[in-house]
Amino acid sequence: MNALQLFFKESHQLSSDDLTFIADHFEKVSVPKGTVLFEQGEVVDSVYFIAEGVLHHYNFNQEGEKVTLELHDGPCFCTDLESFSEVKKSKDACVTLTDSTLYVLTKDKYDALINTNLKWAHIAKDIIAKTLIKMLDQLKVVSTKSIEQRYLELVKNKPLIIQNASVRDIASYLGTSRETLHRIRKKNIFA
Amino acid sequence: MNALQLFFKESHQLSSDDLTFIADHFEKVSVPKGTVLFEQGEVVDSVYFIAEGVLHHYNFNQEGEKVTLELHDGPCFCTDLESFSEVKKSKDACVTLTDSTLYVLTKDKYDALINTNLKWAHIAKDIIAKTLIKMLDQLKVVSTKSIEQRYLELVKNKPLIIQNASVRDIASYLGTSRETLHRIRKKNIFA
DNA sequence: TTGTTAGTGTGTCATTTGACACAGTTGTTG
DNA sequence: CAACAACTGTGTCAAATGACACACTAACAA
Numbered sequence: 001m002n003a004l005q006l007f008f009k010e011s012h013q014l015s016s017d018d019l020t021f022i023a024d025h026f027e028k029v030s031v032p033k034g035t036v037l038f039e040q041g042e043v044v045d046s047v048y049f050i051a052e053g054v055l056h057h058y059n060f061n062q063e064g065e066k067v068t069l070e071l072h073d074g075p076c077f078c079t080d081l082e083s084f085s086e087v088k089k090s091k092d093a094c095v096t097l098t099d100s101t102l103y104v105l106t107k108d109k110y111d112a113l114i115n116t117n118l119k120w121a122h123i124a125k126d127i128i129a130k131t132l133i134k135m136l137d138q139l140k141v142v143s144t145k146s147i148e149q150r151y152l153e154l155v156k157n158k159p160l161i162i163q164n165a166s167v168r169d170i171a172s173y174l175g176t177s178r179e180t181l182h183r184i185r186k187k188n189i190f191a
Numbered sequence: 192m193n194a195l196q197l198f199f200k201e202s203h204q205l206s207s208d209d210l211t212f213i214a215d216h217f218e219k220v221s222v223p224k225g226t227v228l229f230e231q232g233e234v235v236d237s238v239y240f241i242a243e244g245v246l247h248h249y250n251f252n253q254e255g256e257k258v259t260l261e262l263h264d265g266p267c268f269c270t271d272l273e274s275f276s277e278v279k280k281s282k283d284a285c286v287t288l289t290d291s292t293l294y295v296l297t298k299d300k301y302d303a304l305i306n307t308n309l310k311w312a313h314i315a316k317d318i319i320a321k322t323l324i325k326m327l328d329q330l331k332v333v334s335t336k337s338i339e340q341r342y343l344e345l346v347k348n349k350p351l352i353i354q355n356a357s358v359r360d361i362a363s364y365l366g367t368s369r370e371t372l373h374r375i376r377k378k379n380i381f382a
Numbered sequence: 383t384t385g386t387t388a389g390t391g392t393g394t395c396a397t398t399t400g401a402c403a404c405a406g407t408t409g410t411t412g
Numbered sequence: 413c414a415a416c417a418a419c420t421g422t423g424t425c426a427a428a429t430g431a432c433a434c435a436c437t438a439a440c441a442a
Contacts, residue, residue, distance in 0.1 A: 059331075061335045062335075067331075067334060067335055069327075069330070069331060069334070081320060081323060081324055081327065082324045082327070082328075085317075085320055085324075086324075114313070114316075115309065117309075118306065118308075118309060118312055121309055121312040121313060121316060122305070122312060124316055125305075125312065125315055125316035125319060126276075128316060128319050128320050128323060129272060129276055129319050131323060132272060132319060132322060132323040132326060133272055133273045133276075133277075135323060135326045135327060135330065136260075136272065136273070136326060137273075138330065139260070139326065139329065139330060139333070140250070140258075140260060142330070142333060142366075143258060143260070143363075143366050144252045144253075144258055172334075175333075175334050
């Protein structure tokens with residue numbers, strides 16, 4: 001069983017036929033560090049399941065500075081939902097920071113899947129709902145915890161992100177400057 | 192046609208039979224200022240459509256301070272998705288700050304609705320997806336704009352929130368102290 | 383009326399932060 | 413190798429912020 005099937009099996013009760021059915025819809029690809037999944041101005045026509053790898057999801061603010069929106073660490077799903085589901089040009093870009101293993105689901109196949117029957121429509125809904133719950137929790141974390149607390153949790157829970165993303169990008173992800181993050185790192189160097 | 196039906200009609204193509212079908216599932220209630228929709232420790236068993244009214248969605252951090260998660264201004268949906276969809280105790284509370292008109296959908300009726308056919312399952316999915324897109328955008332705004340910019344946009348776009356929420360709660364919503372928000376208000380008093 | 387509570391306006395002050403500047407390091411390219 | 417670009421470490425300094433303190437107001441209960 002591959003990482004994609006394992007993910008589905010753990011979150012939903014699915015038969016082995018169901019798991020085969022899923023595997024038939026996704027295409028497995030291995031890509032090197034630096035691969036662009038999507039870019040600003042493109043319509044994102046796929047959902048990516050990251051089996052393994054660290055990805056940088058970012059855009060540019062009014063001043064033209066790169067702003068990190070998300071640092072993904074598989075296994076998890078990744079796309080620009082607004083671009084994908086409403087067929088709009090994306091405002092963001094997403095690039096691999098490590099060699100990665102991905103499972104790609106195109107919009108055609110996604111539509112076919114969720115129109116097959118109620119079960120798949122509900123699974124899609126549940127995955128989106130779980131993502132929303134995670135984002136709401138993230139918003140809670142951002143508004144209640146300090147930059148330092150969040151950095152230390154990242155070190156603990158997502159070491160691959162710390163190892164593969166630059167200080168600048170991590171600082172941007174945490175909503176601070178690279179100098180301030182440097183001060184935090186220096187202070188916690190023995191921890 | 193009521194506010195609920197108008198909301199559904201604008202976001203999805205629905206027949207008048209569909210709109211009647213929806214109205215049969217929701218119950219309209221008018222509640223005074225100070226009404227508790229749900230509280231910490233309760234399982235939230237309904238989705239609320241806010242036709243009119245301002246609501247305060249908050250919880251308490253480790254230090255026991257009230258933290259504002261959201262200030263709702265109808266028309267929009269409101270619930271604790273994690274508590275509602277996974278039947279867990281809520282960590283948050285939600286209270287009306289004005290007299291409000293709500294349409295209530297209980298979990299039983301919600302389940303009946305989304306199991307009726309693919310159409311309703313897709314509509315539920317689309318509403319959740321739109322909420323997710325809105326929250327992702329909110330996270331972008333939080334990480335790219337200053338407190339002052341966000342306050343001024345709130346004044347412009349959501350005057351009812353400014354009029355009905357306390358300075359303390361708005362400051363908490365923006366992620367700052369009431370003193371800092373006061374400085375911003377003083378500076379922009381003529382704008 | 384008085385007392386009480388919650389919220390707001392405002393000043394002071396220590397701390398934190400961001401902006402800037404610059405040196406050192408690493409990696410890449412010709 | 414040399415040149416260059418990108419990133420990181422680090423110091424200085426001005427500005428923004430939070431913490432604290434206290435007066436003032438409004439709402440409400442006794």
